[in-house]
Amino acid sequence: MYDIILLFLAGLLAGSMNALAGGGSFVSLPALISVGVPSVAANATSTLALFPGGMASSWVYRDGVKSVCGVNAIAIAMMTVAGGVAGSVLLLLTSSKVFDGLLPWLLLVATFMLAAGPRLSARLRTQTRPNVLAFATVQFFLGLYGGYFGGAVGLMMLAAWSALGGEEIKSLNPTRMVMVTAANAVAVVVFVLAGAIVWQECIPMTTGAVIGGWIGAHIGRRLPSPVVRVLTLAVAVLTTTVFFSRAYL
Template identity: 30%
Template sequence: MDAIEAVAIGAASVAAGGINAMVGSGTLITFPTLLAFGYSPVLANVSNNIGLVPGSLSAAYGYRRELKGQLRRVLIFGSGSLIGGLIGAILLLQLPSSTFDAVVPALILLACLLVVLQPRLNKWLAKRENHGEKDGGVPMWCGVAAAGVYGGYFGAAQGVLLMGLFGSFLKDDLQRLNAVKNVLASIVNGVAAVVFVCVADVDWWAAGVIAVGSTIGGLVGARVGRKLPPVVLRGLIVVVGLTASVVLLAT
């Protein structure tokens, strides 16, 4: 890894850590950046996942005040995220790499669509704050587990998926829900990272640079919350994601 590559990946990881804390789509920054420097899709995904784990943890730490009184919820949903993330990571390693090459453009496009729709999701969430059930029951747990499978396999916009689920089934303040989202994303990324470390090829230089950058970004993102213009962040994510999709489809 040369200096230019390290700086570029480091800058992308800081942005990804901050975006993950606030929006939940940071993979759309770091993953295409790794692809641009010649990493194969699977290697990029594995290294990126491992590197983003510290960033997810720092974002969760930044929202620790909003997590007060939510231990039961975190434990219940965390079990779904743990199981789902494990299944997703295994699917990534067991399915042929050609399968990943084929589905990644579609996953990125789906994630971009979710990011574009996020303002409507947020409005929907706000309207539903007083209508959801306390914990959502089995349907909510299954939805969290399914989001974990997606997150373990690829992960972009996992946070948006979770916030949409929360709006469907839970009654609570949006900031508290966002705090839980960060914890669940940490669990999914963490269990997938354990699997990848044990059995997959990892570019440790890339993972290390992303880890440092995403940790910084996660802390900053949690601190500033929603003070940064979300339209700018969404626009950047969509542009990078669409560019990556076009490049992948063309190769």
């Protein structure tokens, strides 16, 4: 019973975090590992558990989905899905040692990009215009990361889009939520077909994530942009610190 309550609460918090700024895997993955699920299976199970919550958040945000950097949302989704398939297959072929060692550095890059996004975007606008090919390439690798692990992939999307387009984080949130959900959707299919899901632990976490995703999305639509940015940066710093500690301490 304790494990069920823990997983439900972890899903509730993770779903809310994903709806607001991303980084929900920081909560869900350690919770699954703490109840005895191996790391790769825990990551696959976490992806599935948080997926319905992402769907709930995406439904709330659906009216705000728009093009980013002049690229149509459908084209962004296609690149994201292609990357998600590649990333999920790559995860199933990756050793736990490599998996644990690489993540902190990816999160550190995402945190830096998010913090420097507005200033970097101003420089990019004066020196060059991001082209469709460059944006598609970036988005493919974001989708790959989303399918591979997914931890803070929403933060990485916001960082990259902010740097390339210079828009407010709050205005990018609906599109970010839908693209993260798209990457997770194809990853879930791969993980289920590969038999990588631990179903008993997945169900209570999924229930909590759906509720948390719905609540978090409604809160996120009402928060001022500066508040959303501060929360996003806070989640990024916390997520990066925890994963560095987990990998090296």
